[in-house]
Amino acid sequence: MKLTSLRIITKDIQQSVHFYEKAIGLTAQWYTEDFAELSTETITIAIGSTRTMKMFGDNLEESTGSQTSIIEFLVSDVDVEYQKIKGLTGQVVQEPTTMPWGNRSLLFRDPDGNLINFFTPVSEQAIQKFN
Template sequence: MNFASTRLIAADINASVAFYEKATGTPATWSTPDFAELRTPAGATLAIGSERTVPLFAPDSAVPAANRSVILEFLVEDVDALWKELATWVTDVVAEPQTLPWGNRSLLVRDPDGTLVNFFTPVTPEAREKFGV
């Protein structure tokens, strides 16, 4: 079994896709006006569906802007440099870059539906070794 992707259900799919494209520098591939995917060079996929896709699975099984248990995490080359870019347009900043006890320097923001997003750079030798950077 292979983990294939993480899917978000968005109230405004265009705003959500634009957020992730701009924040990650990764272009989305649209399958339909209600479904897009961002594939990172490392092979991870973030899928984004509009709330109109939910009934295709099961009515009322997912609700946009209701998540408070998942953090999407993106390994970036330089979180401080990214912060300088994001600070000009991200409106919901949870925590500016800080170095955490496990060796990652992390920036926490929320996407248009309130999902917590962590951009991080390993900075200690142990963390850098863990991620192979």
Template sequence: MNLVSIRIITENVGKLLEFYEHITEVKGIRFTDDFAELQTAHGTLAIGSTRTLQLFGGSEVAKAAQNHTAIIEFITTDVDKFYQEESVFLAPYLVQEPTTMPWGNRSLLFRDPDGNLVNFFTPLSAEAIKKFEGKI
């Protein structure tokens, strides 16, 4: 079994898609007004509207803009450079400037327009670099 995607439920697919296209520099695919995807080499970030919840058992299955437990993580070659280039854009969303974590990654934390926590990170320690070899 392999994890292939994470889906965010939102009331505004277009706004979230534009945000993630900007920060990842990946062009999303808008399949319908209610569903889009950003496909990377190692996984997909899917974005579904609240209207799609009816297909999964009803509107109570998930709640848009109420994530308080998950962090959406993207690996990048140089998180400090990314932050320097995007600091103005990220300013209203910023949670924490690039910080070196005890497990060997340098992490930048911010929220997307719906409040979902996002981590852009670069492996720094030898162990972290080895762990993520071939993933950047």
């Protein structure tokens, strides 16, 4: 089994796609007006409008953003990324902080309230883990 994609469902797909393009520095590939993807070397971030949920059945609730899951991106310098992110969102949850497990971490929310973590390994053990 291989995890290949994470899908975010949003009420405002234009706003969400624009946010992720700016946050991760990639251009989205649009497939329809309700679905776009941003592909990294390791995973694809798929973004769908709430209308796409109807294709999966009638019993799915509308998403209001995750309060218990965090989408994480390994970045080369979290402090540099923070300068970009603080101008992109007013929802910085935690400014760059070195965590006990050796990552320097920046936690913020996307336009739908999903938690996003940009992190850079800084301890010797964390650096080894991600090399």
